[in-house]
Amino acid sequence: MERSLINLLKTCAVSPSLGRSAMAVHGSAIKSGFITRPSMQNRIVVAYVKCSLMVCARSVFDEMPQRNAVVESAMISGYSRCKKFDEARQLFEGSKEPSVVCCNAMISMYVHNDREVEGLNLLRDLYSMGVKPNEFTLSVVLLGCSNLEALEEGKQIHAFVTRGGFSLDLAVSNSLISFYARCGRMEHASFVFYHMPDKDVYSWTAMVTGYAQNGRTGDAARLFDVMPQRNVVSWNAMICGYQEQEDDEIAMEMYVRMLRKGQLPTSSTLSVILKCCVCLLQFGKALQVHDQAIKLGISSNVFVGSAIVDMYAKFGCMVDSQKAFDEILEQNVVSYSALASGYAQNGDILVAADLFNKMPEKNLVAWNFMIAGYVHNGLQIEALDMFSDMIQANVQPNQFTLSSILNACASPQASRNGRKVHGYAIKVGFDFYTTIGNSLITMYAEQEDIVSVLAVFKRMQQYDVVSWTAMVSAYVKNNRIHEARQIFETMPEKNLISWNTMIGGYLQIRNSSETDEEKYLALSGSSADALELFCKMKEFEIKPDHFTYNCVLVACASIGTLQQTRSIHTATITRGFDTDIGVANALINAYGKCGNSRDAEHVFNSLVNPDPVSWNTMITGYSQNGQGHKALQIFHRMCESGVQPNHVTFISVLSACSHAGEVEKGWELFESMSRDYGIERGQDHYACMVDLLGRAGQLCEAERLINDMPIRPDTVVWGALLGACKTYRDVDIARRVAKNILNHESINASVYVTMANIFADAGFWDDAAELRVRMREKQLLRSPGCSWIEIHNRKHSFLAGDKSHPEWNIVRMMLSTLYIHIKEDNYILDVG
Structure with a gap:
């Protein structure tokens, strides 16, 4: 009878859902009198603990006349699983003679519940309690040191391991490898690994994982290839390592290799591969991975299911994302966060907020995605309110939280809130974090506060490639392109985003020049710099992306360089970017600006x-x-x-x-604009119509259209009519047009020049001379004529009267030759 009850209790302990059965067995033990036996009491307590019935377990535990280390550690572990840490600590402190097993249970509880410091403190107290740590103690404490990245404390434990003779223990050595890897000290991890007398698959996997997590995927791959035995954790370490280093293509190749070796993927594998599919924009491959998860029966697993939810959301398929969420068996904060974040990123912030409010529990990640969602949708006030609610809910923000909030304060109108958040970051000591510094630089740059940008940068203790790129972007946004280039050139490391920021920066220059010719020269110069940087980028073997190609094609369009446009077009085909709609549109524009309609047609017709x-x-x-x-x-x-x-x-x-x-x-x-399409006519539309009527010689009709405009005409509209007046030598309308333009812009030099030419063409020499006198009085300079020519993929620009070109003497000789030929053809110069 007793043996049968004990066997039933063993069964109850295996399955947490058998709590009622454990109660029934407990009742039978009481009726039969076996409840007084220590072995029966131990089994009942353990069964209740496994079924998370801690009140029942405690009632039996308190009645036990004798308690051993096994039952005490079981009670502590049970309280730990139920997050009842105070009860566990009280039970431990009430123990007459704490054993190493109980101490291990307490330290494990602390380490696995983000209370590692308390675990380390308990380790220090062991000897005063008369308890000697064992291999399990040291392994758990090393895990705690790993979580804290407490290098010095871990080194002290390593020294204790060596002195105490624990270095031969396989589990302790593996824990040391993982600890040093987590702290970024792979040379120490390697020392432990190569001095181990025996190694198992976990030893090799710990080293591979360490190299991968520290960005040394080459070392990880070399070790992986010589492993005597691999398990799924080893494969996952390599795949995850490549993905974290943004080598998504190699991660995908490793995944295919894993399948060919007959190794079935786990939920961790598929979760990472789905991320790779998203990063590589391979929707078809992502669907195949989803199908594989279904075949393996793990698509409803909360981790894989959440990754599937996130994948569909990233591709904008929210119906499929919702369906995947509904199929998850046990939804948790991770799955809720994935779905709600998807709705937020796809513009459905109200649905995201509703999901957030329905969450059974909200962790820091949930608060973060909601704040980021509001920022993404331009709802900065709501993001700040959410941040305030988070603080009031006693949820401590992390670096990601503050980065999102600082993004919400990026506009000049939110500068006051931005400084408050900056002050909070300083108060809690977050301002020294590199990620926070990067966000502060971006915020102050958007507010055009370059002084604060420099102050933040100088205060930062460490810089990464994002920091330097943010500084380049800051100077670009403040129209200080030369300083931006200087910082770019001194960057210790550059990535694709760095190059894109600098190339795009040249195309964002706000030129203060007054004349169109000067603006063109400035733009052509910056476009040439962008193209020069693009060529340099290829020398550094940085692969351009769609943004890069868009930028350089805009540069080609601005200066009309056909050969470089064709060269870049070829590169886009080679890289597979020619099907990208943005790149294709940039190609059409570049070919059009270069006067090559045929190639523009070819690109356009290739679009599906x-x-x-x-x-x-x-x-x-x-x-x-x-x-x-x-x-x-x-x-x-x-x-x-x-x-x-x-x-x-x-x-x-x-x-x-x-x-x-x-x-x-x-x-x-x-x-038809407003009648058929509901489009309101703007200044540009009226300017086009005035130009159309002016070219056709219908100047009175054009003037009537301007006078009937429902909006006040700008100088562009009047300028279109003035140009037509010059063509048709209509002095009367030209006088009225010039008067209207000068009422808007009294120092518009082009109006004076055009009117002087109109007067001269009509023979009104006195009026023309008077205008030129007024121009001198107002110190208005006529902008020189400008021309340009492309030779060997290089654009050469010339201003009338400019002798600064390095080959001016050759140009002058050629002009002299041309003048001779012109005279021979009896051309008479019009000096009027």
């Missing part, structure tokens, strides 16, 4: 689903290259394909009508 930008860019390209009729044709194709034109489309198509001389068509499109 051109977006509105694609259509607009093609229309603009045709229009700018004098192919107005083709522009109108592609506009009609756009409408027939079901793509809705926008305000940019009509600017391009009205400009096309102007170049093609299609006045009636232009009026028809202009009238």
Whole structure:
């Protein structure tokens, strides 16, 4: 009978769901009288503990006349699992003679519940309690040191291991390897590893994992390849290591290799591989991994299921993400966070907030994703309110929290809140963290406070590649491109983002020059610098991404360099970026700006689903290259394909009508904007119509259109009419137009120059002379003419009267030769 009851209790201890059965056996033990036997009492307590019935276990435990170390440690472990740490500590302190087993249970409780310091303190008290630590004690304490990255304390324990003769113990040696690896001291881990008399698969795996986690994937791979035996943890360590180093392609290759070796993946494997699929934008591969998880029966596992939820959310498939979430058997804060974060990142912040409120428990990660979600959706006030609620809920923020909040304070309007958060970071000692410093640099840069940017940078104790890149970006945002380049050149390490920031920075320069020619020269110079940096980037074997190609194609477009556009086009095909819609649109624009409509057509026609930008860019390209009729044709194709034109489309198509001389068509499109498409006409649309009417010689109609505008016309609109007045020598309308422009901009030099030319063409020499006198009085300088030519992929720019070109003497000789040929052809210079 007693043996049967004990066997039943063993069964109850194996399955936590058999609590009622344990109670029934307990009742039978009382009725049969076996309850008084110590062995029966021990078994009942252990069974209750395993079933998490701590009240029942404690009632039996308190009635026991004799308690051994096994039952006491079981009670401590039970309280630990139930998060009842005070009860565990009281029980331990009430023990008459604490054993090493009980001490191990207490230290393990502390270490596994983020209370490592208390565990280390208990270790120090062992000898005063008359308890000698054993191998398990040392292994658990080393885990605690690993979690704290407490290098000095761990070294002291290592010295104790050596003195106490524990260095031959396999588990202790493996714990030492893991400890040193976690602290980034792989040379110490290697010393322990190579001095072990015996090694098991865990020893090898600990070393491989250590190398991988410390970014030394090459060393990890070399050790992995010579391992006498591998397990799934070894494979996972390599895959995870590559993924953490952003070598997602190699991680995927390692995964395929693992499958070929016959090793089945675990939930950890598939979770990491799904991250790789997201980073590589391989949606098809991600679907295959999901199918594999289903076949293995682990898709409803909370870890894999959460990774699947996150994967679908990252690809914008929120219906599938929700479905994957619903299929998870035991949803927890991780799965809730993955789904809610997905909704937030996809713009459904209200659904995300509702999920957050429904969470059975909220940890720091949950608060962080919600704050980040509000920031992502531009709801800075809500993000700050959430941060305040988090503090009131006694949840301590971490570096990620403060980084998100600082992003919420990046606008100049939020500078006061930003300084408050900065003050909080200093108060809690977070300002020394590199991640916080990086966020502060970004925040102050957005607020154009370069003084604070420098102060933060100088205060930081450590810099990473993000810190340096943030400084480059800060100077770019403050239009100090030369200082940005200096910092870029001195960076100890550069990554793709660093190069992209500097290349993109050249295209963001805000030039203060007054004339179009000077602005062009500044822009062409910065574009040339961007292209030069792109070539240098390839020398450093940094692989460009879609952002890089977009930037350099914009540079090519701005200076019209066809050969480099073609070269970059070839590179995009080689790298597989030619199918990226953004890159394709940049190619169409570059070819259009270079006057090569044929290649622009080729890129456009290769697109499976051109977006509105694609259509607009093609229309603009045709229009700018004098192919107005083709522009109108592609506009009609756009409408027939079901793509809705926008305000940019009509600017391009009205400009096309102007170049093609299609006045009636232009009026028809202009009238249809608000009537058929609900698009409000802006200054640019009116300027196009004025230009169209002006080119057709309908100057009075153009002036009437301006006077009837529902909005106040700007200088661009009036300028379009003034240009037409010059063409048709209409002095009367030109006088009225010039008066209106000068009412807006009294020092507009181009108006004086144009009016002087109009007067001269009409023979009004006195008026022309008077204007030139007024220009001198106002110190208005006429901008010199500008021309440029591309030779061997290099753009050469010239200003009238400029002799600064390094090959000016050759240019002067060529001009002299040209003048001679011009005179021989009886050309008479118009000096009027």
